[in-house]
Amino acid sequence: MHAPADQLPVGLAACDCLTPFGDASATAAALLAGRSALALTPVLGRDGGDLVPLALFGPMDETLPPRWLPVLHRLAAGIPPAAWGSARCPVIVTSSNFGVGSLYAFTRDQDVRHLAHGAPFASVELLRREFDWGGHIQVFSHACVTAHLGLAHAARLLHAGLADRVLVFSFDFVSPFVAGGFHSLKILNGGLPAPYAARPTGSIGLGDGAAFAVLTRDPASFQVAAHALHNEMFHFTGNRTDGAGFADCAAAIAATVGGRRVWLKGHGTGTLEGGRMEAEVLARQFPGAPLTGWKGGLGHTLGSCGLVELAVALAALRTPGGKIPGAVGSLAPVFTDTVALAAFAATDFDGAVLTSNAFGGAHAAMLLTHD
């Protein structure tokens, strides 16, 4: 029995992202062309190590100021002006990494200047100063479903009348800390990710990514209409083998879809067990709906993936002809016949379900609707 999804529709007044391909439009175009930003890179940056697939803005070794700051300045330049960080226009920052690469840099170099933005609160404080935000900045960190939490909480604030507009801002940059961690789990290996492909060995890629969304109660062409969340609490890094966690979240979001024709953007990291369960559950819950996933092109942008991929979805829907990128990097055979290996037309649909998963068996899904 699943807990009901939040059905608190909010308008997307603005939304964009930055990936190594560029902004959301450039990223969508690159994915439509079947390109991947992943390149085999030493897992510990200048400290070497095995080659693993990473999609980066530049070398991942941390710098002073942190390498993510100039990128976030570029992203923030597109945020519509408002009294961000005031009680009526709060900011929600979502990330799973924050400035943790600076902690790794400190342990390597013993340069205490790295510590000024190593902890989550410290990196958010740096953003507050740089972007002249007020003090009402809420910070969520729930591994790879974090951005979904920020968007869901923003909808609650708006519907409770506690905010006029909410800025959700998300960033995750790869560092030896996180690349080394996933490499130690053996899922970040020398192979390129092939989401939903049935092959002998699974592999993921990691990617830098940042995104924002401005949410309002006002009518908008695109709305995030519903959110579903579920936490299995079965294992730190594994899911229940019967797929019940995936099914619970999928059923909750499906109950909000109504008569809409939806396509699916799944989590699709390239792992085998998770990918198989995800594809099979979604195929059962949404018969015939095409399933795509973009981490074969972008890498996994971790806590920010939900918002980065939302921005890419919006950009794809806005392009003339409305083509949705297929599962870049994947190849037949795939786990279900619903996996879209090629781009498909958005004109056949009036909504999309976007999902993410995380450590701890966390599941998140949102319903994106449009006119």
Added chain:
Amino acid sequence: MIERFIHQVKVELPPGIETVADARARLAAKFPRAALRRMTHLGLLLGSALEDIPLGPEDAVVYASTFAETRSLEDFLLSFPAASPLLFQSSIHPGGIQQVLIGRQQPIARLWPLAGRTRLVEQALLTALLEPAPRVVLAGGEETGTWMLEHNLASARSFAFAMILTRAPAGALGRVAFARGTSTDDPCPTLENFTQALTGRHALQWSGAGGTWTLDWLP
């Protein structure tokens, strides 16, 4: 006004400086032996705070921690270049609460892990008040660190708390309320201040997030 009633509250606020070894010895009876060895200090304290708090699959948990799994983070960083997979897993927020819930094999509907600092308590309470689940567990805590503490990147003290919040006033111990109406911000209680208020059943009141916050205790 939005309000929720406190129906159960438990605090772990060990006196002085408690080490993780101290905590393992003190709390040994509460955990299976294998779990006891693996759990972090914060995980142990949260596990004890949540010990008598039942949870169901439709409940929600709001979890607040500024520094989270400090010791795992410190040790994981020191494990390079041979990064430890176990320390990587346990260093990730919200590993403290997940250790407890995975140990209990307890699925829940929603988990809201917060990681701010200045207005963390206020934001955790707001998140709990906006939760539609009939029963919300609000939990939080910190564990002290070693080298990160020397750089003010860890809590000076280890502690944890957990409470059940519902809409039902009958039998409640206390109340958390938010009344809209002010645009000024007072300093928000720290997570440790809040935990001490729970321990001593002290009332708190401050302004923030566009309104007035009240923690009070019922006779």
